[in-house]
Amino acid sequence: MKVQIEAEGGSSTAESRERLLEAAGQLMAERGTTDISLSEIAARSGVNSALVKYYFGNKAGMLMALLRRRLGQGMADLQQLLKMDISPQDKLRIHISGMVNTYYQYPYVNRLMHELANEPSGDYGKQIAEEISLPVAKAQRAILEEGRAKGIFREVDPLVFYFMIVGACDQLFHSRHQARHVFGLEEINDDLKRRYVSELCNNLIRGISADPRAN
Structure with a gap:
């Protein structure tokens, strides 16, 4: 055959x-x-x-394979990021920039994960949690704990932090129609993406800093 x-x-x-x-x-x-x-x-x-x-x-299996293809390198890079000898703030900046870049290149990724998680034809929800969501949440927790131990970050709820970051990174690209109708933007370009990452990182790191005046 x-x-x-x-x-x-x-x-x-x-x-x-x-x-x-x-x-x-x-x-x-x-x-x-x-x-x-x-x-x-x-x-x-x-x-x-x-x-x-x-x-x-089936179709869901194909879309799961596509999801692995799109996110696989990013997941590997995230594990390497944790080992880097840089500050927790820089780790967060790189992590957030990486997530935004992924959604910029593949704006359907987050919606696809939600749909596959609710797909009745297989255990895709479990696969996504084990291969993608859990490793990301663990990496974020590790960065937060490192920052807390060094007196750089205040205590932060990792659950709230996870959903806040994922939502913020996806929202700009998921709501392209709003950007067009509200702000007159015909496209989300590279310049806007960079400005978005910069503002998001600055506000976030300042917000979780043990001493906001230091950022």
Whole structure:
């Protein structure tokens, strides 16, 4: 069956799989929604939609694979960040900048996680928690505890901090239509992204500082 599939698609299994993932990501980014159909993905990728089941089990499995692809490097970078010999403030700045950059490149990521977490066809919620949400929350807690131990940060509730950061990093890109109608912005560009990161980091670090006057 594998030989037949490769012959029909005119490409290897890996290439066809990659084309499906890229097509799904492109469609969600362009349309600002995760509501895309298998037929649309197939048309964009040039790969038969029946192969989604062959490669991924179902559509949700394909989207989970895409989520891992988009966030995998960032999760690895986060673990390396914890080991860096830099201040807790700089660790937070790098972490927040990384999250915003991810949402800037792939604005559908957070919505996709919410939808997959509620997907009844598999244990995607557990997978997302174990592979993405929990490692991020643990990393944030470690940075907060380091800052607290050094007298740099005040005591901060890690649960509140986690949802505050995720929400702030995603909101600018999730609400592009509001930016257009309220502020007349036709696009979220790189300059706005940088200004957003700077303001967010400054306000956040000042807010959790043991001595706000020092920031």
